[in-house]
Amino acid sequence: MTDKRPLWSSKYSFIITAIGSAVGLGNIWRFPYIMGQYGGAIFLAVYILIISTICFIPLINELYIGKYTKKECVGAYEAINPKFKYLGALNPITGILIAGFYFIVGGWIINYIFKSFSGNPVENLGEYFSEFVKNPFYTCVLTEIFLFICIFFSARGVKKGIETANKVLMPILGVILIFLVIISLNLPNAHEGLEYMFKPDFSKLNSKMILAALGQAFFTLSIGMGALLTYGSYIKEDKTLVKSAYTIILSDTAFAVLAGIMIFPAVFSFNMVPNSGAGLVFVTLPQIFSQLPYGNFISGIFFILLLCAAITSGISIVEVPCAAFVERFNISRVKSCVLLFLCITFFAIPAALSFGMLNDIKLLDKNIFDFLDFLTSNILLPMNAIFLCLISGWFLKLNGNDIIKNKFFALCFCIGLKYIVPIILILLMFMGLN
Ligand code: PFF
Numbered sequence: 180m181t182d183k184r185p186l187w188s189s190k191y192s193f194i195i196t197a198i199g200s201a202v203g204l205g206n207i208w209r210f211p212y213i214m215g216q217y218g219g220a221i222f223l224a225v226y227i228l229i230i231s232t233i234c235f236i237p238l239i240n241e242l243y244i245g246k247y248t249k250k251e252c253v254g255a256y257e258a259i260n261p262k263f264k265y266l267g268a269l270n271p272i273t274g275i276l277i278a279g280f281y282f283i284v285g286g287w288i289i290n291y292i293f294k295s296f297s298g299n300p301v302e303n304l305g306e307y308f309s310e311f312v313k314n315p316f317y318t319c320v321l322t323e324i325f326l327f328i329c330i331f332f333s334a335r336g337v338k339k340g341i342e343t344a345n346k347v348l349m350p351i352l353g354v355i356l357i358f359l360v361i362i363s364l365n366l367p368n369a370h371e372g373l374e375y376m377f378k379p380d381f382s383k384l385n386s387k388m389i390l391a392a393l394g395q396a397f398f399t400l401s402i403g404m405g406a407l408l409t410y411g412s413y414i415k416e417d418k419t420l421v422k423s424a425y426t427i428i429l430s431d432t433a434f435a436v437l438a439g440i441m442i443f444p445a446v447f448s449f450n451m452v453p454n455s456g457a458g459l460v461f462v463t464l465p466q467i468f469s470q471l472p473y474g475n476f477i478s479g480i481f482f483i484l485l486l487c488a489a490i491t492s493g494i495s496i497v498e499v500p501c502a503a504f505v506e507r508f509n510i511s512r513v514k515s516c517v518l519l520f521l522c523i524t525f526f527a528i529p530a531a532l533s534f535g536m537l538n539d540i541k542l543l544d545k546n547i548f549d550f551l552d553f554l555t556s557n558i559l560l561p562m563n564a565i566f567l568c569l570i571s572g573w574f575l576k577l578n579g580n581d582i583i584k585n586k587f588f589a590l591c592f593c594i595g596l597k598y599i600v601p602i603i604l605i606l607l608m609f610m611g612l613n
Contacts, residue, residue, distance in 0.1 A: 229389075315535055319532070344490065390608065404499055
């Protein structure tokens, strides 16, 4: 059925889809609220340190393994050694669990786009949000609509679906983001928001925050569930993997920082608090929009921005299990997508209901939505990355010179892969979990 694997039509297609996978709700919804919860600038500093050092190696490793094996995750691990195929299967499983909470937020966004353009002002947005997320009908239907959109692009295939969606949505995302940054920077007292983002308070440094920064870094770069491995497996030829990796890291960080610059000056300008958690973008920001001239329009395009980001990442989340089903079960893309739709629905519906009907079900003191977020971002993503580093370093005996020409850096890369990254990741995970 899949005698010929699909390939990207150009290097640009690969880069834009990889950036599309990285830049998502993680940058515009999750990053600002986590930064707000962990004290602003100090979180940003730790996050940038982690992203530019520890994350670089697993990111390149994933791309390389995909390019080298030309297989989806399970097949790629199996190609290195058949006994690793079960570890490989953890990648699509992680993808399905991430989709279980990510796609709910996608559904919320669709609702907010309609709400913004309908022009009906809401009196109390905080109350509106908490009532809306409890509504079982709307949240479930909207989650399924968002899931359908992402699965639709994946079902259309690598070139016609994934590439096309990214080539259209990413430029829209960039333009809207810059437009909103300019508006935010021109608000009164915008400098307070910038100070909050860029002036670190070292007393707020702690191990929980470091774990949160690590989880955020993995989540935002899409490392640790095989998205980059799968996208890497569609590369025709890329002799500049290191450059591609830097481009992905730099673009993703730029989008996250710009998202912060779009949000925090506005928050401080209207004397709001930046630590309101997951509701920052759904409660605090709409409150601000409602006080701006052309507020409904600005709110509408902000949520369109969020939707573009969510779709391009959502596509990569479904592509990992989709490709795994196609190649493991030897079925068509469409059949694989139907199967995947059912699997994701199985987790997403309880998570969508976890703010209302299923609010009493707690795992590790968290509702189902928060538990899926914690389990995937802070545990499964780093854990999968540790496994892949160890497997490449010790079993594939990856030669750094295949990736990096400079002998010294190639050696550093191999040492990082075999020892430093796994040790640091294990330590950070234990420190943060205790
Ligand atoms: N990187 C995406 C974001 O920042 O929203 C989320 C994500 C996509 C995580 C793909 C993991 C993944 F494999």
